[in-house]
Amino acid sequence: MIEVRSLTKHYGNLTAVDNLSFEVAPGEVLGFLGPNGAGKSTTMRMIAGFLTPTSGTALVCGHDVQSDAIAARRAIGYLPEGAPSYPEMTPRSFLAFIAAIRGLATETASQRIAAVTEQLHLESVFDQPIDTLSKGFRRRVGLAQAILHDPQVLILDEPTDGLDPNQKHEVRNLIRAMASDKIIVISTHILEEVHAVCSRAIIIANGQRLADDTPAALEARSRYHQAVSLTVNEQTDIESVRTTLRNLPDVRSIENDERTIIAFPQPGTTLLPQVTALANQHGWQLDGLQQERGRLDEVFREITVGEAAA
């Protein structure tokens, strides 16, 4: 369990984190979302015990990160923002060094180093100085050190930053695979990542929590939630499709962009079966037909825009 209690951080006159409280339970992957400067990294650094709060505290597996720092740190793996800063070391020497700092017994250390090296595909660069590695490999070395001691809690600051799409996919799979028996907190500004890995998302701006919900519930706040979008081909008269849809009692409004029409439902109604039936009845030629889940980017903007500018 992570328990964050009234966590606050001031930098001079700036309140970077403002009286934040929340709990995270085992099995949860919590996505920390917010615009740049929202206070995500500052919060994660305080939970990881790398930054002293101005007030408030955090408990990790029952250990206060300040008064019981060693026990708390033992339970935590932390991937800081950016890449690890031991440029002259190789992944081999870096991971051996971390294993020693973590106090792993020799045999356990060798087993864990082998395991994380395989999990993060570091074999090909194992003996290469870290400063000669690509950003993606450096990120993976950072992740390897975070999971080396198989901690109960993982705090990962932008874990897929700098990775190519295949590597992002692999790291997301790894996070999902680790999620069942751990508590994972990740920060990200990539909204698709929230779908891909998070069971819950907290949106913050100006150091304050503005939303705390499942990704699906956040999407349901979008005006696109359950809207039906259909793309008609050149053989179909788009105006007659528009008129037919607009006349449906369950359609609240219609928008269109070139050959794609979006029909927004009246609250509590489901349009897709009706639209499908009409398409068959009128012989509309469709290149695409789908019901939208809702657009997280739009919800995120709505929640954070006014706040971030304040």
Ligand code: ADP
């Ligand atoms: P995020 O991770 O959401 O982008 P940060 O936690 O890095 O946000 O930063 C929150 C705010 O605190 C920002 O306005 C940032 O400029 C400020 N800040 C972060 N670290 C420091 C520092 N060491 N000294 C002064 N201001 C800082």
